[in-house]
Amino acid sequence: MTAGFFIIFFILLLKKRINEGPISFVLIAFDIYGNKIELNGIKTNFRNKTVAFSFAEFYTREFPLYTFDVMFRNDAEKQKILK
Numbered sequence: 001m002t003a004g005f006f007i008i009f010f011i012l013l014l015k016k017r018i019n020e021g022p023i024s025f026v027l028i029a030f031d032i033y034g035n036k037i038e039l040n041g042i043k044t045n046f047r048n049k050t051v052a053f054s055f056a057e058f059y060t061r062e063f064p065l066y067t068f069d070v071m072f073r074n075d076a077e078k079q080k081i082l083k
Helices: 001-018 049-062
Strands: 024-028 067-072
Touching: 024 049, 049 067
Parallel strands: none
Antiparallel strands: 024 067
């Protein structure tokens, strides 16, 4: 019975790791006209969603003429923006 519990626990643990989703996020900058731009000197690649949103808020305060959005790295080509 104990062995069955550990086998089920191990299977569920592996399933959770597979369905975890993307592990990296990208910060995208837009100018006041909505054009995607590259700003030098800012960090744009993140592994944590919370940190990426925190940097987006910080950069929005520091650069008021630009808008910053967070995207999954895998969806950067599809333009799927997280809000």
